[in-house]
Amino acid sequence: MSRFPSIGAHAQHPAYGVLRKVTDTASVMLADNPSIMTLDGTNTWILRAPDSVSCIVVDPGPLDEAHLTRVAACGPVATVLITHGHPDHEAGARRFAQLVNAPIRANNPSLCHNGAPLTGDTTVSAAGLRLKVLATPGHTADSICLLLEDDNTTAVLTGDTILGRGTTVVAHPDGKLADYLTSLRLLATLPPNTQALPGHGPELPDVTQIATAYLAHREQRLAQVRTAVEQLGGSPTARQVVEVVYADVDRILWDAAEWSVGAQLEYLRTED
Structure with missing residues (x-):
């Protein structure tokens, strides 16, 4: 679950509106949309080879004209990729595609625009x-995650599958814990020292x-949920x-925790 320790005075965050180089081929611009679920905001990634004029934009972020305009200025943009369909990652994608005249590709066909869906056998x-x-x-x-390999570094753009701080909500009922555990096992098999770009x-x-x-x-939480179910008896609700x-966790996080617990209860009913 995402943990956001403070959202006070967020407009002063030094990263908003700044393009920061992370690797030879990946730079990031932080959207000004902090919250309990988004931490300091959504990372919009701009990818290009050192000798490339054009770039790839991953997760344009929310429908924030100022942010989208700043990202567009990093173009020309060859294509827009979406890691998943939550609004903090994709709500601004259609407007951004208009600004830069680029296709949008995602796993969910409904999010695509002038581009084919992204599946596990796709290479962009x-x-x-x-x-x-x-x-x-x-x-x-x-x-989806996006594995970026070049001559100098290996990195994987993880969307919300892995965060830079805290842990991820399994957004039940759309998200499934069994799927999530399989996905984590896949990421654990990547080469050592593969950077995570979340x-x-x-x-x-x-x-x-x-x-x-x-x-x-996740295994620790599952054990805690099993114990709680036994203590409560019957068929307790996620809440x-x-x-x-x-x-012992701040109650402001309980609503988000309820999603993950719902996924855990479903897992215990169907997988245990």
């Missing part, structure tokens, strides 16, 4: 780069370590389980 070649699409459902049914929060040096830690966290398992 643009802006001098090759991106391998990894199907990583769980946070949502349509979540949809929220800072980049991380080794996605395999983080995916392994996420798996351990009742949250009140037990997350008793």
